Amino acid sequence: MKRTRTLRTAAVAAALGVLSLSACSAAETGKSQDAAGGEKTVKLTVPSWVGAQANTAVASYILEEELGYKVKTQQMGEVLAWDALSKGDIDAIMEDWGHPKEEKQYVEDRKTVVKGGDLGVEGHIGWFVPKYFADKHPDVTDWKNLDKYAKEFATAESGGKGELLEGSPDYVTNDDAIIKNLGLNLKTNYAGSEAAQITAIQKYVKAKKPFLTYWWTPQWLNAQVDLVEVKLPEYKEGCDADPKKIACAYPNTPLQKFLNADFAKNGGEAAEFLKNFKWTTEQQNEVAQMIAGEKMSPEAAAEKWVKANEATWKQWLPKK
Secondary structure (H helix, E strand, O other): OOOOOOOOOHHHHHHOOOOOOOOOOHHHHOOOOOOOOOOOEEEEEEOOOHHHHHHHHHHHHHHHHOOOOEEEEEEOOHHHHHHHHHHOOOOEEEEEOOOHHHHHHHHHHOOOEEEEEEEEEEEEEEEEEEHHHHHHOHHHHEHHHHHHHHHHHEOOOOOOOEEEEEOOOOOOOOHHHHHHHHOOOEEEEEOOOHHHHHHHHHHHHHHOOOOEEEEEEOOHHHHOOOEEEEEOOOOOOOOOOOOOOOOOOOOEEEEEEEEEHHHHHHOHHHHHHHHHOOOOHHHHHHHHHHHHHOOOOHHHHHHHHHHHOHHHHHHHOOOO
């Protein structure tokens, strides 16, 4: 995510049933996934954050149970997923938080990837502090006052500066540039994964300690932990054009789907279904909460949601 945007633990990856990909990609063969006499297979990437895992779990369940496809999934980083999508090693990315460089390279220039439409979920990234700290220190919600609280945010890993807690190094963030360009006495510290970041946040909250973290919406934990966003300089079109000069907030991002161009053209009902897949933030969070909060397997969470929301997903099915 630009994320940019989740439980990224080995346990979750295992629960998702990560499978190896076919050595022969759609792009290499030029054949439709629905080719006569061939196995109907769809290959999806599984991003490391749980909201995106919810998308893949529900899409996989419906593709298999309603449309008769076999779904193969693989967890991979965001930029690697774009490369795999271009090559045809995967057929679709169900949730992208904005990768303009890859869009230009693969969608505009090479034309090996095409847009798959809105996911229906709007994402937002920002810096957040716990509400219990903001209630005591209301001025902390203005970036200009962050240095005032740098010592309270400091940890053993932040070298005397205030810590800005990050998630996975795989996420695309502007934070180092923002800190440098705003002249803040802060240092980014990567927890290593969404799961580790969530664990750190929960530990801080339990102890009622102050912390500053890179965070996003939608995210299932927001229903359990009350966070308040710090106001960074207002986002304006183009303020993030030069990665080294960024000194503004993150934009609100309507999350997008992308499909391999060959699959989009020849993928039959599967491609049409994935283009039609569109749900709300609340619906995504419902499935994500089952997976991360209730510790259900992604498959079980998807099945439960699908059985309770037929009126929604029936609209995604190809028209007969």
